[in-house]
Amino acid sequence: MSGRGRKLIGGxxxxxxxxxxxxxxxxxxxxxxxxxxxxxxxxxxxxxLGLAWIAPMAPLIQWMERPDRRR
Numbered sequence: 001m002s003g004r005g006r007k008l009i010g011g012x013x014x015x016x017x018x019x020x021x022x023x024x025x026x027x028x029x030x031x032x033x034x035x036x037x038x039x040x041x042x043x044x045x046x047x048x049l050g051l052a053w054i055a056p057m058a059p060l061i062q063w064m065e066r067p068d069r070r071r
Contacts, residue, residue, distance in 0.1 A: 003068050010064035016051060025049040 028034065034045050 003064075003066070006064050008065065010060050013060060014057065017056065021053045025052075 029046060029049055034042060037045065
């Protein structure tokens, strides 16, 4: 697959994933356990939710940036 095709597929996958992840993260952030937690725990939870999307995206970005095969 060409680099252009990988970037198109990866870009669409990123948009879908981040959109779904945002909805899930918002639901978790508004859940009763997090709302009733102490302020420090709330801050930590929000920070973790805000950064957790990066881990699953790293392999996708590496795949998208792979150089094309020589023919």
